[in-house]
Amino acid sequence: MVSLFESQASRPLADRLRPAKLDEVVGQGHLFGDDGPITRMIKTGRVPSVILWGPPGCGKTTLARLMADVADMAFEPLSAIFSGVADLRKVFDRAKGRRATGASTLLFIDEIHRFNKAQQDSFLPFVEDGTITLIGATTENPSFELNAALLSRCQVLVLKRLDDPGLDELLVRAEKEMGFELPLSPEARITLRAMADGDGRYLLNLAEELFLLPPSEEGPLGVAELSRIVQKRVPLYDKGDDGHYNLISALHKSVRGSDPDAALYWFNRMLAGGEDPKFLARRITRMAVEDIGLADPQAQQICVGAWEAYERLGSPEGELALAQAVIYLALAPKSNAGYTAYKRSLKVARDTGSLMPPAHILNAPTKLMKEIGYGTGYAYDHDQEDGFSGQNYFPDGMRRQNFYEPVERGFERDLKKRTEYFDRLRRERQKQRGED
Structure with a gap:
């Protein structure tokens, strides 16, 4: 017959320390x-x-x-x-x-x-x-x-993952239950909590292994000895679940927020969790076109180049090329003007259905097309003194749209000057032609 004490001893430490009241719940x-x-x-x-x-x-x-x-x-x-x-x-x-x-x-x-x-x-x-x-x-x-x-x-x-104070409270309870302290140096105790990665049950299972160690004459275990004895918890990461999307969101927003250190942290968190580097290569290229755009046209080339470098080098060397691309993106000037212009123009294109281009910009390869006005009145821009005719290229009856609004950052600062220059010339040409 199993005694009460034997029954208690056979229960895992995590089960013995399970809270008996709500106010004993940690974290x-x-x-x-x-x-x-x-x-x-x-x-x-x-x-x-x-x-x-x-x-x-x-x-x-x-x-x-x-x-x-x-x-x-x-x-x-x-x-x-x-x-x-x-x-x-x-x-x-x-x-x-x-x-x-x-x-x-x-x-x-x-x-x-x-x-x-x-x-x-x-x-x-x-x-x-x-x-x-x-x-x-x-x-x-x-x-x-x-x-x-x-x-x-x-x-x-x-419910939240347990923070460091919460994990330490569990260790204190475990030591009280066992009647003696864990054989760990202060640094190793910190490392033990880090190994648990916020999982209280896993922490107590690790602690139970350490409680069973025979006494050592060499004193408390250091970080290196601890790492040899117990295994670090594998980070929570499933490429198909919510954690995957949380981490890629954190990486993307760190890049957008111009924080290369945070961006590298989330980049490596995903790699440590087993993410496919090719997925990351694709996503950082998207960041280049969505959040940097023409503020730094080279950003996209850097990302594509890093992607190609990874495919040629493989792991682990290729990840360095991707990491350097992440740093470049985080420090690059930011603009979503091109992305916004694309979305605006896409909506208008869908909403306006099948409007024809104005006749003067249509080619007229046949006699019939010429007779019905295709190409009539087209002004060849290269024939103009300043290389700009200022003609209308939107469908007849549709007001001119302003989709692209460059920002005062990076290379788009120059593009803003160009758009303002052509807008001024366009207004002058319209005035000359007697148009509103």
């Missing part, structure tokens, strides 16, 4: 503040259906259990990975039985985004009529992974 103060959503639920004594969205190891499962305890509800946990409709039906039947006796049921679904649309829809009538209160946990963006109908019936609470 989620935004949910437990004076006006936090969890605080409001406790005060009212009512737990609504909720989606808990956050990274691994931030306490989603624990929080769901504690919310059930606070509301005095039966806790029914299921994993979407291992459960199906048959399992759900059993839970719904038990919940109906409890409801008949006046008791409530909290159904917790871990990895709820793994359920397909039909499985998610199966919750709806039971959530609607109050048979169950649903708490779903997900590491994926609910906006993309959960049905709109289900989302409309649930409040989404966002």
Whole structure:
């Protein structure tokens, strides 16, 4: 027979340190503040259906259990990975039985985004009529992974990755539980927290390995010794999920914000997560044409050149070429004037349908075309003294549009002077021709 002490010892450290009360939850103060959503639920004594969205190891499962305890509800946990409709039906039947006796049921679904649309829809009538209160946990963006109908019936609470003080609090609790301190130097302790990458459960699993080490006569472990003993947590990054889009957005906005250091950080975060460098090459080229444009026409050439260099060099040397392109883009003058002009002109082109070009700029390769006026009145610009005729090139009956508005930065400063010069000449020619 297993004794109580043996049973306790066999439980993982992370499980033994699982909070028993809501005020023991670490790192989620935004949910437990004076006006936090969890605080409001406790005060009212009512737990609504909720989606808990956050990274691994931030306490989603624990929080769901504690919310059930606070509301005095039966806790029914299921994993979407291992459960199906048959399992759900059993839970719904038990919940109906409890409801008949006046008791409530909290159904917790871990990895709820793994359920397909039909499985998610199966919750709806039971959530609607109050048979169950649903708490779903997900590491994926609910906006993309959960049905709109289900989302409309649930409040989404966002849990944060644990910060450094929160991780250190877990280590202090672990040391109190074990009765002795971790055999780490101050620097190694900092490194251990960094290795966990915000995942409290992973941190406690690493700490448990260190607690089992035999005492060393050489003193606390340093950073190098620690790195040999335990493995750093692989960064959270899935090329198809929300994290992918968050990081590329961070890279793009860092470049746009002219911060080469932040841009390099996000660039390398994506590479460290396994991103395809060719995807990054494509995206930085897009940054060149969208956010720099003609303020520095060379930026696009630099990006294409870095892309070609990567394809010729391969990894890891080729990534340096892409990194240099990122630095160049971040420090280049910025203008989205070309991008804005493209979008404006595209909208007008679509809205105006099939308007013909004015007859004077149409070629007339046949006699009939000449007879109906194709090419009549066309002024050959090279024949003008200043090489500019100022004729109208928009469709007849359509007012002249001003799509491109260069900025006073970089090379576009020169282009602005040119557009203003041609605008002035155009007005002079129109006045000479008696046009408005």
